[in-house]
Amino acid sequence: MTTPRRDTYTPDSLLQVAVQVFNERGYDGTSMEHLAKAAGISKSSIYHHVSGKEELLRRAVSRALEGLFGILDEPPAREGRAADRLEYVVRRMVEVLIAELPYVTLLLRVRGNTGTERWALERRREFDHRVAELLKNAAAEGDVRGDVEVRLATRLVFGMINSIVEWYRPDGRTGARREVADAVVQLVLTGLRG
């Protein structure tokens, strides 16, 4: 019952190609011609599968957002001390970011020129706020330092996590993801001095 490898495109298999090109050249820097070359079909054939460039973007960022918001529904993100939930969410963010690397990468680079992009930015802000709440509660419970403003700390932690898309490239090593997640959790919680 496994679908055998087809030599024709589905919206999803086309998306896989498109997202890669978007991430290499930037969304605005990518033309339908670039996509056609990368997919090995003509420009017009792309329109048979998707309505246009923006649909590809929408599908991609949707997938990334689903992955991220999914974290907040997982039991360890909802139960227990805020500091523990926060640690769990930070670790899972790294894991999801790596598992869905090209899609999250694209999401994080969206600027807001089109309706789709503005929608993506809004959902990102929503996610950020949810995590900021967690950090706020952890501070209220005394598990997080009080001398750095919660909003500021949240932004910096997100900055560290999100920056992974700028350099992480999958390699053969099993456990590479785990190593990155561990490093982020360690640095976020106890810093360089350890």
Added chain:
Amino acid sequence: MTTPRRDTYTPDSLLQVAVQVFNERGYDGTSMEHLAKAAGISKSSIYHHVSGKEELLRRAVSRALEGLFGILDEPPAREGRAADRLEYVVRRMVEVLIAELPYVTLLLRVRGNTGTERWALERRREFDHRVAELLKNAAAEGDVRGDVEVRLATRLVFGMINSIVEWYRPDGRTGARREVADAVVQLVLTGLRG
């Protein structure tokens, strides 16, 4: 002897406008028409001041790179224990990033589609390596934890610092920059737990 406010453009005053638009719309998402509208002059008038869009990009990223590399020439970045030099450089990076915010923002978003962009990326990597050396030495001197790989830690710290351009906006408060620099130094060195 102060140059009075002129109502005509210089390459630099035009750059100021252009960089702002580049950062709002993305470099590739910005047309000469967009720049003309923002500057309040016609497209062709822009070509009187600069050779084209790419020259504006080159001027902008050059300015950002000068600011960053300048840090490494400052005495506190060259003398003393590696850990102290590292702390100094981290603080100064935040300060320069904020002082030259729009220019550094543009630099950090460059993707590599043109020659200018690839040159900028190369110089960035060079700067990264210089700071990684500092971290490596601090680890060798025992002032930094050994359970997180130096290369990985450098990337994550850079990620945190560079992410400031995504949200920092100047306000009236004096000391806001200092507050951000303090927070970054605190989080980088001792983490959320403090």
Added chain:
DNA sequence: GTCTATACCGTGATAGAC
């Protein structure tokens, strides 16, 4: 499902008047 051909528009850049 993919192609070639093409419509139509916005792009970066230039010419030349004022």
Added chain:
DNA sequence: GTCTATCACGGTATAGAC
């Protein structure tokens, strides 16, 4: 120093054959 007019090109998207 700025303008209007214009160019050649490449952009997204569509038509219609196979």
